[in-house]
Amino acid sequence: MTTNNAQAPVELKAEDLPAYCPNPNMPLWSSHPKVFLDMSHGGKATCPYCGTQYQLAPGTVIKGH
Template identity: 70%
Template sequence: MMQTPLLKVGMDALPVFCPNPQMPHWSSHPRVFIDVSHGEASCPYCGTRYALDHHATVTSDTTSV
């Protein structure tokens, strides 16, 4: 069985969504947002796996604008 690709994303790529901009247009599916705040998550449509870069951390912003 072929394993789906793992794409590491940094804080600058948040929020993560699939299909991502690098995917070919012909393989499009409805856009879904992927929650990578707990490490790794996969797209329910195509199975592409996304992981937060291990050098990046997710923090919660509690300040109001």
């Protein structure tokens, strides 16, 4: 029996940007220093601390300043 512990990526919308981890839905006990994530390379990013994967929701456009 194969166990897959991988979780689905956290889907972000335009109003969730800039992307950062830990996100507000994570429990306090699993916190680590806040890290901003670069979503400009294919709309995906992985947290270097905890490995949580993030991706932009379909149709989400990143707008520069």
